[in-house]
Amino acid sequence: MNKHYQSVSAQLAMIPPASRGTTDPSKHLRLVRNVWHYRFSIGGVRIQRTTHERDRARAELVAQKAYADACTVANGGKLIPTLSALAAEWLDVRGPAMSKAHVNGVWSFARDHLYDLGELPISELTTERVELARNKHLASHSPATTNHWLRIIKLIVNWAVRREIIDRLPWKIDMIKVQRRPKTTLPIELAKDWFVAMDSAVPNSPSIGTAVRLMFGLGLRESEASGARWEWIDWERRTYTPGVTKGREASAIPMPRWIIDHLSPLRRPAGLIAPSRRGKQMSSSYANKAISVANLSCGISGITPHRLRGSFATLLAEEGTPIQTVQQMMRHKDVKTTMAYLEVNLGTAAIAQDRLGDRLGLNSITARSAPSDLQKPRLD
DSSP states (O other), X not given: OOGGGTTHHHHHHXXXXXXXXXXXXXXXXXXXXXXXXXXXXXXXXXXXXXXXXXXXXXXXXXXXXXXXXXXXXXXXXXXXXXXXXXXXXXXXXTGGGSOHHHHHHHHHHHHHOOGGGTTSBGGGOOHHHHHHHHHHHHTTSXXXXXXXXXHHHHHHHHHHHHTTSSSSOSXXXXXXXXXXXXXXXXXXXXXXXXXXXXXXXXXXXXXXXXXXXXXXXXXXXXXXXXXOBGGGEETTTTEXXXXXXXXXXXXXXXXXXXXXXXHGGGOOSSSBSSOOTTSSOOOTTTTHHHHHHHHHHHTOOOOOHHHXXXXXXXXXXXXXXXXXXXXXXXXXXXXXXXXHHOOOOHHHXXXXXXXXXXXXXXXXXHHHHSOOGGGSOOOO
C-alpha cells in the first residue's frame, strides 16, 4: 500500500479522545455507593446498569462494551462503527483509489474536525447533533468551507449506507447559502503575454510551462497535466486521451494547433510529457509560483490551475461549443458540474442580442454603429 495511506487507523488512534469527540458513554458514569454505574440512551431507550467496578478505568471499559453491544442489538445484530472508526476505515479502504487532495480532505476532517461526533456510532448522528457540530466548524471557518465539511461527513456515512451498515443517512441538513463570487477567466487578449511571463518565472523548468499549457489548452486538472504521457496522444487524429483521470473517464480531447506546435519539438515515443528534472512526475503545487508571477505581471488576479480548466470550458462555450460537448471534454458525469465552471460573459450575450435584432430588422442604424460597453471585448 502507498505510504500516504499506511497506518491511518493507528495514526487516528493516537489522536487524543478530546479531539475526536467527548460523547463516549464513559462520560455518563456516576458513582453509587463506591460502585460505578453507566447510563445512556440508544434509539430513545434509556439503558442504566452497574459496572460492578470500583475502579473508574475498568468501569469505563465495561461501559464502552455495553454501549457497543447495545448499538449492535439496536441495529439487528450489525456492529455500528463510530464516526472516527468509519473515517479511518474509509481512508484505508477507499484512500488508495482516490486523489491525494480528496484523501487529504477526509484526513483533515478525521484528525481535526469531528468535534463531539467522533465517538458516536454513526446511527446516532442525529440532525441536531450534526447541526451543532457544523455550527462549531462555522465559528472558525467560512460558510463555503463549512459546506465542504458537511459534504465530507455525508461522503463517509453514505459509504456505510451503501455497505448496508445502516439503512439511510440519519440526518437531513441543507447546505448554507453562499454568495456566488465571479470566477476569473484568463482573458484572450492577455493570454500570450501571460504565458511569456509564466515561462520567464521558471526558465530552468520548461516542463512547468508545458503542463500549464495542457491545463489551459486541454482542460486537464493539475495532476492530470503533470501525469500526461506521450503514448496517450494520437498525432494523426490530433487528439489526447487522458489515461488516468479523477473519475476514471477516458474521452478523447481534440488538440488545438497551438498545443501541437508547442509539443511537436518535444515529441517522444513514450513517457511523461512534462517530467520533473529527475524525470519523474512533478509534485503537487508545482505551478503555483509560475502562475502567481504571470498574474502579477499581467495585472490579473484569481488565475489558478483550477481556473485554467474553468477558462478552457468558458472559452469553448463562448465560441459556440454545445454544453454537452464541453461536458464530455471536461469529463463530467453531470452537466450541472460543467455549468458551475462557466463564467457568463455579458459582452458575448449583448453581441448575440444585436445580431438577432439585425436579423429581425428591428435594430436602428444608430444602434448598429454605436456598440454598447457590454459589447466590447472583456478584459477581466
